[in-house]
Amino acid sequence: MSLQEKTRVVLLACGSFNPITNMHLRMFELARDHLEDTGRYRVVKGIISPVGDSYKKKGLIEVRHRLEMARLATLNSDWITVDDWESQQPEWVETAKVVRHHADLISSENNSDDVDTVVCGKRRKLEQNTIICQSSSNINTKEDSPHLNLLCGADVLESFGVKDLWKPEDIEEIVGRYGVACITRCGSDPEKFINQSDVLYKHRKNIHMVREWVTNEISATHVRRALRRGQSVRYLLPDPVVRYIQEHSLYSVESEQKNANAILAPFQRYTSSN
Amino acid sequence: MAGRIPLVLLACGSFNPITHQHMRLFELARDHMHQTGLYRVVGGIVSPVGDNYGKQGLVVSKHRLAMARLALQSSDWVSVDDWESQQADWTETVVTMRYHYDCIAAQYHNSKDPPTASDVPQLKLLCGADFMDTFKIPGLWRDDHVEEVVGRFGLVCVSRGSLQPDRAIHESDLLSRHSQRIFLVREWVHNEISATEVRRALRRGQSVKYLLPDSVIDYIREHNLYTQDSEMKNKDVKLRPLTMQTIQD
Numbered sequence: 001m002s003l004q005e006k007t008r009v010v011l012l013a014c015g016s017f018n019p020i021t022n023m024h025l026r027m028f029e030l031a032r033d034h035l036e037d038t039g040r041y042r043v044v045k046g047i048i049s050p051v052g053d054s055y056k057k058k059g060l061i062e063v064r065h066r067l068e069m070a071r072l073a074t075l076n077s078d079w080i081t082v083d084d085w086e087s088q089q090p091e092w093v094e095t096a097k098v099v100r101h102h103a104d105l106i107s108s109e110n111n112s113d114d115v116d117t118v119v120c121g122k123r124r125k126l127e128q129n130t131i132i133c134q135s136s137s138n139i140n141t142k143e144d145s146p147h148l149n150l151l152c153g154a155d156v157l158e159s160f161g162v163k164d165l166w167k168p169e170d171i172e173e174i175v176g177r178y179g180v181a182c183i184t185r186c187g188s189d190p191e192k193f194i195n196q197s198d199v200l201y202k203h204r205k206n207i208h209m210v211r212e213w214v215t216n217e218i219s220a221t222h223v224r225r226a227l228r229r230g231q232s233v234r235y236l237l238p239d240p241v242v243r244y245i246q247e248h249s250l251y252s253v254e255s256e257q258k259n260a261n262a263i264l265a266p267f268q269r270y271t272s273s274n
Numbered sequence: 275m276a277g278r279i280p281l282v283l284l285a286c287g288s289f290n291p292i293t294h295q296h297m298r299l300f301e302l303a304r305d306h307m308h309q310t311g312l313y314r315v316v317g318g319i320v321s322p323v324g325d326n327y328g329k330q331g332l333v334v335s336k337h338r339l340a341m342a343r344l345a346l347q348s349s350d351w352v353s354v355d356d357w358e359s360q361q362a363d364w365t366e367t368v369v370t371m372r373y374h375y376d377c378i379a380a381q382y383h384n385s386k387d388p389p390t391a392s393d394v395p396q397l398k399l400l401c402g403a404d405f406m407d408t409f410k411i412p413g414l415w416r417d418d419h420v421e422e423v424v425g426r427f428g429l430v431c432v433s434r435g436s437l438q439p440d441r442a443i444h445e446s447d448l449l450s451r452h453s454q455r456i457f458l459v460r461e462w463v464h465n466e467i468s469a470t471e472v473r474r475a476l477r478r479g480q481s482v483k484y485l486l487p488d489s490v491i492d493y494i495r496e497h498n499l500y501t502q503d504s505e506m507k508n509k510d511v512k513l514r515p516l517t518m519q520t521i522q523d
Contacts, residue, residue, distance in 0.1 A: 025484040235295075
């Protein structure tokens with residue numbers, strides 16, 4: 001009898017994180033619990049990838065601040081990290097490219113871990129003290145690469161339907177080749193949306209719907225609004241992030257007007273190519 | 275903020291355990307009361323209920339107090355008070371309010387500058403919208419107590435979810451009469467994280483990170499609080515206020 005190997009998973013969240021909130025962080029926790037609860041997965045890492053300034057979303061403040069706030073927010077996490085590759089690219093990067101970049105990185109990291117895996121495999125066997133087939137074919141010389149899943153809210157999944165926001169082949173790649181862990185709101189009907197989209201339906205096995213039974217809608221938009229009005233955002237975001245925002249006087253009426261007349265990068269790119 | 279009425283906000287409840295939601299109540303209430311232009315919030319008090327309350331799943335007050343203290347360590351204006359939980363029997367909210375008001379007034383009168391009556395801080399009860407609905411549960415509140423809590427002191431009530439506290443006021447003659455002493459604070463962020471949900475997640479081995487401070491989560495793990503067993507505590511026990519009121523009739 002062979003031991004069932006769990007598939008290792010890495011969760012990647014792309015977004016503005018403008019600013020990061022407790023809700024963003026909860027998404028990671030909920031997704032991890034959900035995937036591990038199936039018994040088939042082991043979530044090994046979480047990555048927060050803030051979008052670059054060239055995305056040109058209204059109210060998007062400089063990425064150096066958004067990165068630093070995300071770092072402060074994840075200081076106390078032993079598995080969630082912040083990555084700046086996406087934001088350091090000169091132009092806006094499509095999500096599919098970001099996913100591909102991180103998947104390739106994970107794969108090459110995994111391949112260079114060959115020797116270590118063999119050693120660990122042997123040690124694990126000894127510790128377990130079970131009598132299993134001793135043939136060398138049971139010792140994996142290389143574990144399968146962790147699978148990368150895009151972690152997002154239901155609004156992102158639903159945004160697949162917005163004209164000119166996503167390239168069809170990108171959607172196909174994200175859900176088909178990789179996978180999605182989607183946090184859904186209590187009361188929403190996620191299956192319905194998957195059903196209504198051929199590409200999502202085709203790859204429904206790769207879409208993990210994580211039910212959020214208890215509504216938690218701390219949106220960054222709301223946080224920015226409260227800050228503009230001098231209201232407290234304490235306990236909506238981690239304390240170090242609240243302090244950082246205060247120290248740097250981020251999020252004002254002015255900052256919210258940034259990019260007010262700009263066209264969102266994907267629209268700029270996709271409509272001009274039509 | 276010259277000329278404003280100083281105000282202390284008192285929150286009574288199980289705090290089983292304390293969560294970010296509880297702490298948000300204070301932040302929202304303070305902002306709201308400042309916004310009225312009439313008040314200057316000078317303090318906040320978390321007063322966990324005593325073990326004799328008999329609510330199902332209530333862990334011992336020693337733990338609830340410790341967790342609240344950990345959570346509020348970094349707060350410069352809200353503190354935890356154990357008077358209520360140290361009383362021999364369950365204490366009516368109005369009694370707790372009278373105690374704290376007397377403390378505040380005594381503190382004030384003992385201070386150096388000669389006080390004027392209007393400068394003694396007011397004390398108001400801070401609560402969530404669900405609390406407003408409890409006024410109509412038969413036997414839970416004495417009418418004269420509600421009169422005093424609302425009429426003499428005042429309420430600051432933070433809305434949550436789809437609960438409509440203004441409806442609760444409308445449906446009660448007593449509350450309607452004192453509507454000007456009830457401040458309704460809208461929480462626009464739809465956030466239904468409750469201590470009940472936190473306990474449920476903990477029982478199921480699910481993460482509660484970012485719903486309460488890390489220090490409280492560590493404490494819960496260290497002491498193995500909130501299990502199937504702990505939720506069964508007081509299962510067949512009647513809530514103390516309900517047994518107390520009938521005795522007095």
